[in-house]
Amino acid sequence: MTSASRERLTGARLWTAMLGPAGILLLCLFVIPLALVVVFSFGNTDIIGRPVLGFTLANYQEVAQSYNLPTVGRTVLFAAATTVVCVAIGYAVAYTAARFAGKFGPVLVAAFVAPWLVDYLVRIYAWKSILDRSGLLNGLLASLHLGSVTLLGTPWAVIAGLVYGYLPLMILPIYASLGQLDPAVIDAGKDLFGTPRRTFLHVTLPATREGLIGGCLLVFLPALGDFATTQFLGGPNTTMIGSTVSEQFLSAGSQTFGAAMTVTLLAALALTVGLAAAVARRRRSAGEPVDRLDVAAGVAR
Amino acid sequence: MPEVSRPRRALPNPARRTILRGGAFGAAALLSGLTAACSSDKTTAAAAPTVRPEPDGDITWFTWSQYVADSVLQGFEKKYGVKVKQTFFDSDEVMLQKLATGLPYDLVTTNSAYLPRAVQAGLVQGFRWSDLDTSDIDPYFEKPVYDAATVRYSIPYGAGGTGFLYKKSEVTDPTSWDAFWKSTAAKGKITVLNQSEETIGMALLHLGEDLNSSDPAKITAAVDALLTIKPSLEGISSDTTSDVEGGGVWLAHTWSGSAFQTLEAMKDSSAWAYTQPTGATPVGSDLLSIGANAKSPGTALLFMDWILKPANSSANASYTGYLTGTKSGDAAVAKLTSKYPFLSVPADFYQTAQWKQAPSGARQKVMTQQWARFNA
Numbered sequence: 257m258t259s260a261s262r263e264r265l266t267g268a269r270l271w272t273a274m275l276g277p278a279g280i281l282l283l284c285l286f287v288i289p290l291a292l293v294v295v296f297s298f299g300n301t302d303i304i305g306r307p308v309l310g311f312t313l314a315n316y317q318e319v320a321q322s323y324n325l326p327t328v329g330r331t332v333l334f335a336a337a338t339t340v341v342c343v344a345i346g347y348a349v350a351y352t353a354a355r356f357a358g359k360f361g362p363v364l365v366a367a368f369v370a371p372w373l374v375d376y377l378v379r380i381y382a383w384k385s386i387l388d389r390s391g392l393l394n395g396l397l398a399s400l401h402l403g404s405v406t407l408l409g410t411p412w413a414v415i416a417g418l419v420y421g422y423l424p425l426m427i428l429p430i431y432a433s434l435g436q437l438d439p440a441v442i443d444a445g446k447d448l449f450g451t452p453r454r455t456f457l458h459v460t461l462p463a464t465r466e467g468l469i470g471g472c473l474l475v476f477l478p479a480l481g482d483f484a485t486t487q488f489l490g491g492p493n494t495t496m497i498g499s500t501v502s503e504q505f506l507s508a509g510s511q512t513f514g515a516a517m518t519v520t521l522l523a524a525l526a527l528t529v530g531l532a533a534a535v536a537r538r539r540r541s542a543g544e545p546v547d548r549l550d551v552a553a554g555v556a557r
Numbered sequence: 558m559p560e561v562s563r564p565r566r567a568l569p570n571p572a573r574r575t576i577l578r579g580g581a582f583g584a585a586a587l588l589s590g591l592t593a594a595c596s597s598d599k600t601t602a603a604a605a606p607t608v609r610p611e612p613d614g615d616i617t618w619f620t621w622s623q624y625v626a627d628s629v630l631q632g633f634e635k636k637y638g639v640k641v642k643q644t645f646f647d648s649d650e651v652m653l654q655k656l657a658t659g660l661p662y663d664l665v666t667t668n669s670a671y672l673p674r675a676v677q678a679g680l681v682q683g684f685r686w687s688d689l690d691t692s693d694i695d696p697y698f699e700k701p702v703y704d705a706a707t708v709r710y711s712i713p714y715g716a717g718g719t720g721f722l723y724k725k726s727e728v729t730d731p732t733s734w735d736a737f738w739k740s741t742a743a744k745g746k747i748t749v750l751n752q753s754e755e756t757i758g759m760a761l762l763h764l765g766e767d768l769n770s771s772d773p774a775k776i777t778a779a780v781d782a783l784l785t786i787k788p789s790l791e792g793i794s795s796d797t798t799s800d801v802e803g804g805g806v807w808l809a810h811t812w813s814g815s816a817f818q819t820l821e822a823m824k825d826s827s828a829w830a831y832t833q834p835t836g837a838t839p840v841g842s843d844l845l846s847i848g849a850n851a852k853s854p855g856t857a858l859l860f861m862d863w864i865l866k867p868a869n870s871s872a873n874a875s876y877t878g879y880l881t882g883t884k885s886g887d888a889a890v891a892k893l894t895s896k897y898p899f900l901s902v903p904a905d906f907y908q909t910a911q912w913k914q915a916p917s918g919a920r921q922k923v924m925t926q927q928w929a930r931f932n933a
Contacts, residue, residue: 493787
């Protein structure tokens with residue numbers, strides 16, 4: 257073996273070894289707990305409701321009960337509404353920052369992302385004190401003699417909280433993909449199509465599709481699993497899957513049911529993402545344009 | 558008569574700490590489950606108590622928030638030169654779950670309905686009754702049904718019934734549980750307790766069934782009844798004081814002591830009243846126990862003795878509004894009844910009460926499922 261190849265090998269070993277700490281961390285904090293959840297989703301409970309090993313499908317039968325359907329439907333609806341609102345606001349912000357704000361673009365994006373430096377629960381508490389019956393909003397309305405509104409406990413409050421919580425995850429990928437878009441392509445589009453609207457629909461939007469899809473996944477998936485927002489801003493009739501699961505883990509005797517719910521939710525999410533990825537791959541291999549040059553080429557055709 | 562007393566919660570529901578615990582604590586609970594599974598989970602036989610009533614360090618007390626008079630706590634710390642660190646839970650189920658993870662709590666506020674299971678699972682340790690000065694204790698608590706063996710696991714701490722606090726002008730039929738179904742004026746301003754055996758129990762009583770029924774059909778019917786009022790609920794919450802203070806709740810399912818504390822906090826409580834439906838009131842008692850993994854069980858036992866001293870139990874009773882199971886404490890509650898008549902109880906209260914039982918075994922399974930159905 258030459259010394260050069262030995263060096264290469266040592267280098268490769270070093271890099272592999274450096275995966276160790278992260279791998280161990282991932283194993284301890286993610287893989288093992290997840291395996292425990294899977295194992296206990298088939299388990300029984302002891303006299304004080306602690307999960308014990310066993311094999312029963314009873315927990316999954318409980319998940320399949322029809323009374324869970326409204327919660328599932330509501331969760332998907334809330335997450336979808338959150339994603340739609342985030343797309344509308346997020347695209348506008350990212351577009352403004354990337355195209356019109358010049359050197360202040362990053363500052364604008366940072367302004368939207370900055371609240372993320374504050375703990376999530378603190379931010380939700382802030383919302384609670386704004387929307388509360390005796391909170392800031394109603395105080396303002398009262399001082400203007402406009403009566404009062406009940407927002408806390410409604411679906412609107414929950415969706416607003418979710419949008420606020422996940423908006424940066426929409427802005428960042430769209431901003432990144434807009435940043436890669438050559439302005440000349442837009443000019444070319446305008447030359448070919450004429451109106452700004454058609455240019456946007458046929459050039460800009462397709463060129464930033466990857467960022468948009470990424471943003472939607474980053475918002476939709478965590479919104480599906482969110483549990484704190486509805487616990488703080490929602491009411492008894494805005495239960496989401498995540499809050500149901502967290503209830504089960506805090507309540508004696510229902511951790512196995514909570515585990516089965518978690519596994520079911522994970523499986524459903526994995527399936528959704530897998531399907532989306534498969535569809536994207538099919539479209540890509542079918543020769544549809546995926547990057548901006550292809551888009552421009554397609555437009556020119 | 559109803560259920561156990563609950564002190565008011567200091568934080569909005571769900572408490573921030575509950576959320577924070579969700580993840581970490583869920584994992585810990587699962588791990589403890591694994592441990593239980595691997596160790597074949599033998600329940601401990603009643604071993605001879607080893608704890609001596611001697612100070613052996615500072616103690617951690619796992620309890621409800623705002624559930625002890627400051628003077629009682631400070632007096633103890635001063636007398637024995639130790640610190641009492643309180644850490645809080647906001648439902649009995651959470652208490653039991655956290656205790657089951659094996660955390661080293663020295664002193665735990667358990668409950669008459671939950672103690673038998675905690676004893677069976679070896680989560681609390683026994684002590685000698687003779688190590689305490691029990692001369693002031695009510696005869697009923699010399700050998701209560703939930704703790705009747707030779708080795709003792711608890712002393713009474715705070716007892717009372719479950720009823721409802723309501724704004725008089727807005728509630729229909731405030732003498733029975735029907736109020737929750739008939740008070741259309743209070744629509745959207747109603748809360749029920751976030752504890753399954755309380756709320757399902759209330760619906761069972763409303764339907765004329767037994768509070769502790771384990772019949773799946775009756776429990777299902779009770780939840781059906783609860784689902785009809787669910788659209789009218791402001792929340793499923795045990796945090797009565799802040800719910801009512803916020804102005805958004807006119808009819809709150811709650812415990813006598815919580816009602817007392819909520820009314821005490823009002824500038825003018827004349828528009829409000831609290832009722833425990835006659836013959837349909839669940840009763841329970843919070844207890845003090847020593848954790849199985851206590852680091853300073855001796856100090857914990859001394860603290861129990863301290864709590865039973867007449868001056869201390871009456872100070873606590875005046876502060877919480879709950880019966881203490883001692884002659885002095887219950888006399889202190891009797892003094893509050895001129896302003897709060899609902900706190901008055903008959904002489905044979907403990908003997909004739911409808912003691913609430915926490916779900917266990919098959920009943921627990923049904924209750925858990927039906928509670929999930931109600932919450933969905």
